[in-house]
Structure formats: structure tokens, C-alpha cells
Amino acid sequence: MGGPPMPPQLPPRPAVHPVHDTPPHGNGGSTLLRIPANCERSPVMNDQADRPLQFRVLARDSASRARLGRALTRHGPYDTPAFMPVGTQGSVKGVLPDHVAATGSQVILANTYHLMLRPGEKVVAELGDLHKFMGWPGPILTDSGGFQVFSLSDINKINDDGVTFKSHIDGSVVHLTPARSIEVQNALGADIIMAFDECPPADAPEPYHREAVERTLRWAGLCREAHARPRDQSLFAIVQGGTDLALRERCARELIAMDFPGYAVGGLAVGEGFEAMKGVLAGVTPMLPEDKPRYLMGVGFPRDIVAAVASGIDMFDCVLPTRNGRNAYAFTARGAIRLRNSKFIRDAGPIEAGCDCYACVHFTRGAIRHFFFAGEMLGPVLVSVHNIRFYQRLMADIRRALAGGTFGEFRADDPRCSLGPTEPDVESPAPQ
């Protein structure tokens, strides 16, 4: 079993360490991530100084399991709860790295499945490593490829060894195993890498979920054995088990016994619904070690993120900000707006009043609408920048509330905490 369960009504603790949010755009867009001078020599990290991922919980909410934290990787720090923009093929779509950093993003995600197929992990390694390849000197996480294999590809065969599938790019037959996934991720060189797991659909029958958990456990062990760069890269394990809490508990217990440096909750945001997701998180998250980061994969809408933070999750990734941005859907605290709408033709205001992103500071809604209709790249680029900054402002406000002991009020009062897929204009997330 995981760390000690939280005592109820623990009083809010002040942050012992200031929250170093990356400043918003305007403080130097061309300067990439800054590592605060006091971080690397911070005494709170010293007992973990030889580890590629140092993590500390800095404050806890009194009324939920939410926590404020800070992680330090070989490529710099990130504050938690953290949102990772997705750079599937080695690029956060349409957004140059200085603008990604200017949104306040500190850690980004790239997809092993896509990079393995094109250009191939050996090419990325020969070009430096993934940080050099992406022009991103800060922390990076790669997933294992498992989710994409199960959601994007034409699967030929799954067995205990691994998965044989056809590439979605050229139809060629590819074999992916736990050892191969780790080999690819070792070559890519991200700071955090993920164990290769089996991710069944939400509506899969119980025996499939049970079988997937057993496979995921065996594969986690194989991944740990295969991991050739444990001093550079931190391997996280993934808890599967669908919505069956007993199955989730078995998976979590076994993985915790293997002592990974971090744990992810997988197999959510795959169609199970918001209430079911909250139920699983309420059951699973308390099982996970208190002193290690917890990552909810592929989630989600602001509502989902706030709820998951309340259950004790520290890390998130989702394609929503960039995918919706490319389709002219912009997040605002009052709900999503679609900038192609004709009501914005003469709208001289920013996407969202008060937003400090590059798009809102420099461009009107009317101009952005025009860029979409004229087929100009700047339309997708600007709304992606705004949406990522929207997410990062949400995360910064969550962290500020946790540091100040006001997370309960934040959840109750801030309209962003209820933004979900029922917002009329927002598209649903889908697999990469």
C-alpha cells in the first residue's frame, strides 16, 4: 500500500518554499525556462540530490487531498499541480518554444509512439536528444506509446510479450514490447519516462480489465529491468484497472511494492464520464505514496483538473488547449467561445479580458477571426497560445490558492472550476 492516508482536517500549512511560476509573456519571450537560483541548492531537496527527480510537497489543503509541490529534474524545476502541453511529434503544434515558456509552461510532453515511427528514436538521439530536437531545454515527459498503440493503430496481436500493430503512417508492421518502449524512451532522453501498459477501453468487460492489470504489472517489472538510464530519467509506473476499485487497488499495491519514483493513473478520460473518474480518483489516489508525484494521464477539462487536484493529483497533460485552439475554440472563464462566429467580426476586444497572453495583449478577436477565414497560420497559433496560457493561469491560481490556504474557496467560487465538455462550443478531447 501507498503512503500514510491523510489525517482528516489537517490544518493548512504555509508553503515552506515560494512558488516560482514562470512569468507570463512580456518578461522576455526569448529567454527559455529559468531555474530559480535558490532551487537547486534548496535544503528541502538535499536528501534526494542524487535522484533524477526530486519532489517535495510544500503545502496541503485542509479540506481535500490537494497538495502544492515542486519537482526538480536534470533539466530544471516545475511546480505542481502542473499542466503539460502536448508536443506529440516533437512540437507543441504551431507554438515556438519561447512562446510555450511564456505561457508559464515548465514541463511538456512528447509521444513515444509518434516519434518512434517518425523520425525514429535513433534519429532524435543522433540530433542530440529530445530537448535539443524540440528546442526545449526544460523538463520533458514521454509516454510509453501504449495508449496510442491501443487507440490509434491497427492491432494485429496482443500477447504477454507485447503488441504487434500496423503503423498509422505507412502501414508497416511494428512490434512494441515493454523493453522496446523503454529502449525508445532511453534514446529520446526525456526526464520522466512511462512504463508500457495495457489500456483497455472504458467499456471493456471485467475479465479484460483484470488481464490488462496483470499484464501491466508484469510489463512494469520488465520496464524497470530494461531501464538503462536510471540516473538521468525517472520511470513512472501506471495504475490501470478501469472503474473497478479492487482491481485498481491490486494494481497500485503491486506497483508501489516495486518502488517507482512516480505513479500515474491511466485508463481514465477514455469515456467513463466525470463522476466515474472522480470515483476512481477518490479511491486510487490515497493509495499512492505521499512523497512521490502523481500524474493523471490525458486529463482534461478545467473541471476535471480541479477535481483531480482535490483528490491529490500533481501532474496533467491534455491536447485540448492546442487542438481546440487550432479549431478556433478559445477557453475563457465564462466558457468557450468559437472565434469563427460572425459576432466577432468587429469585436475589438481581446479573446478574454484581463488575460496576459501574447494573443490577448496584441490582437483583437476580430483580427483573429479574420486570420481563420483567410487561412492564415496566425489564427491557430494565437488561439493555441491563449488556450495554453488559460490552462497555466488556472494552474498558477490553483497553486496560489494551495499556498495561501484558500483552495476550498477557489473551488467554490471560481467559475473555471466547473468548465467541462458540456460547454456548448467546446470540442471533446480525443486520442492523439
Next chain:
Amino acid sequence: MGGPPMPPQLPPRPAVHPVHDTPPHGNGGSTLLRIPANCERSPVMNDQADRPLQFRVLARDSASRARLGRALTRHGPYDTPAFMPVGTQGSVKGVLPDHVAATGSQVILANTYHLMLRPGEKVVAELGDLHKFMGWPGPILTDSGGFQVFSLSDINKINDDGVTFKSHIDGSVVHLTPARSIEVQNALGADIIMAFDECPPADAPEPYHREAVERTLRWAGLCREAHARPRDQSLFAIVQGGTDLALRERCARELIAMDFPGYAVGGLAVGEGFEAMKGVLAGVTPMLPEDKPRYLMGVGFPRDIVAAVASGIDMFDCVLPTRNGRNAYAFTARGAIRLRNSKFIRDAGPIEAGCDCYACVHFTRGAIRHFFFAGEMLGPVLVSVHNIRFYQRLMADIRRALAGGTFGEFRADDPRCSLGPTEPDVESPAPQ
């Protein structure tokens, strides 16, 4: 006739005013154009202080008609010889304004024809003006729409009143006259606006060129009468006349008598060839006033720009850097390279060694090649950034040579001065 012809063998004069080149990327990409503190109160500008365009020649080459200059508009200064990136529809394609500024660009161009048709000049005006619309607080030039009407549209009728044509967007019938072009440009609000001219093809028969010159002259007068914002915007006239120097001289003489604040040479780079272009420039440029900026429209390759500078031209615009960039063609001093070429798969070098652009500092050739094959926007974006910076480094080096009295050596020795369309990999320019 124009200003006094240059005395032969005038010794090089030191610049009386330092050249304020915008610093390259890395000195603050998010800060837009800076107006040097000593510029607006510079004594050399004081006698023109009430004009919307102040211009001074700061140094002259001893062996050619090339000159170093500085212009000051209501939206800031630019150094000449200047290259203007093209933002046809209100956006330099794919490049956010902070990155445009980081290439060293100080003044940009937008197309009246495109913006008039979509979103319409009234919409742009209601959204602020073109500077606000484009997110570009620095100097902007708009063309008159004439070139696009003659090259892009399905023309129904040309007469002395104007041109009736079908919109290339929706086929609707549009009537464009000198007064209407100025009305549109007054509404857009660029710092420099252009007279509406008739631009025949290079191979048009002599009577057509003669008729076009007469029309261009009449229309220039109508444009001047129609210009409603002479205190904010500077109206440049355009010299037409094809390759017939007598016709060019008549056109130049009549326009100079009307005393415009600047003069353009139009009807070149339309298929006449490099030698013919040089011949026209050698004949026409000396006719133009010494104390006013001279603008060669739609030119061109580095070779063309250097030759035109030698004839006394101060301003240029061309779509080549961005259009070639979108097609993976990158300019280098040794010639163009096509980044889709398989030889770049594992190339860990920058696009061009020694280049200080964002793409070359942060990305490898191999990664950029991958972005093109993966359909990632960052491929076109990065090569466009590099190509604009390539052009601006060329312009900065031309200005430095003029300031230092070494332009002759520069022309003789620098390999960029011979880069033209015969480079195997470079695409030819074409109308917007």
C-alpha cells in the same frame, strides 16, 4: 527632373548618425520595435518635424549611387536600405510579430487588395487600425492594390476611371479607382501608402506601356487629391514605363513635379530579367530626388537587392523569404537548400552556420526536416523566420558597409551578392 545627379567619385562620407539596427533575437523577443531614444529628437530630422515621413541620407558610396539613410514615421524609425517582409492579409505568414521584429525587420508591408476584399477596410478601421490589427506597432506600408488587380483578378474593364474586376475570393464584381484605393488606404492607416497605378506585363506592346504611363500620371494626381490624411500618412508615387527609358523619364519627371514624399519604381520583377531590370534602374533612379526615399516594388533575390541598392534604391519588399520558407527552401550564403532533402535527416547542424535567428539557435536541420514531413506548422514557421533574418542580415551588412565606406568590397566579395533565381533549389517569386 529629380534631385541633382551624383558627382562622380564622391568620397565616402562617414555616417553622421549611427545605424540603429534592431538587435537580433535573443535580446528580448517579446519587446516590439524600439525607437532609439536619440532618434526622435535628432537634429538632422528637425527641419521635417511636421511631416509624417522624415528621411535623411546619412552616407553615400563613392563608387555607386548607393546610400545609407534613416526614415522616421509616426510609428517609429527604419534604417535604409530596408527590406520589408510581406504581411499580405494582415499577417507575415506564420510568424508572430515579436519574431518578425526579432529578425531585425523594422517596417512591414500589407496588401490593400487583399484587406479591402477581406475583412474590408472598414472592419480593420473599426478594430483600431492596421497597426492594431496586425499586432505591429512599428511602421507599415500598404500598396495600392493595382499590382494585384492586374495580376490576380479576372479583369472586366479598365478605363480612365479605374478597373472593374472580379474578386479572387468570391467572384463578386469590384470597382477600384484611384480615389477608392486611397480611401481604403486612409482607413487602413499605414504610415506609407501608394498611388494607384497601372502595371502592364513586361511583354506588353509599347502603346500599352505609353497608355499605362499616362493613366498612372492622371491617377497619381487623383490619388493626391483624394488623400485625406496627409499629416499621418505619406503617399508615394510609382514610376511606370516598362523598359523604355524615355517613357520612364517622362513618368518620373511628371511625378516629381507633383512633389510626392517618396517615389517607387514599379513594373519591374515582372519577367523582364535581371539585366533589363538593372538597365531600367540605372536610368530611372538618378532621375529621382536625392532627398526622398526610393522604393523598388516586389524585389527580389539578394542579387537584385544589392544591384538596386547600388543604383540608389532605399526600400524593398518581397514574398520570397516567407513563400520559400513555407516550402522548406532556406536561404544560405552558399545558396538555397531544400530542407526536405533526405540528406538532412541526421544533420545536427543549424540551417546556416553562424546565423543568429531563432531557428538556427534552437533547432537542427534534422528536426526541421522532420517537422515538414510530419505536417507540423513549426517547419514553415522556422524556415520563414530564418529566411527573413537572412534578408535582414544582408540588409544590415549592406548598411554597415555603406557606413564604413566598404560597399564596393562588399559587393565584390560577399557571396550573397550573387544569389539569384539560377540557384538550383530556389523557387521564383510570383505575385501574391
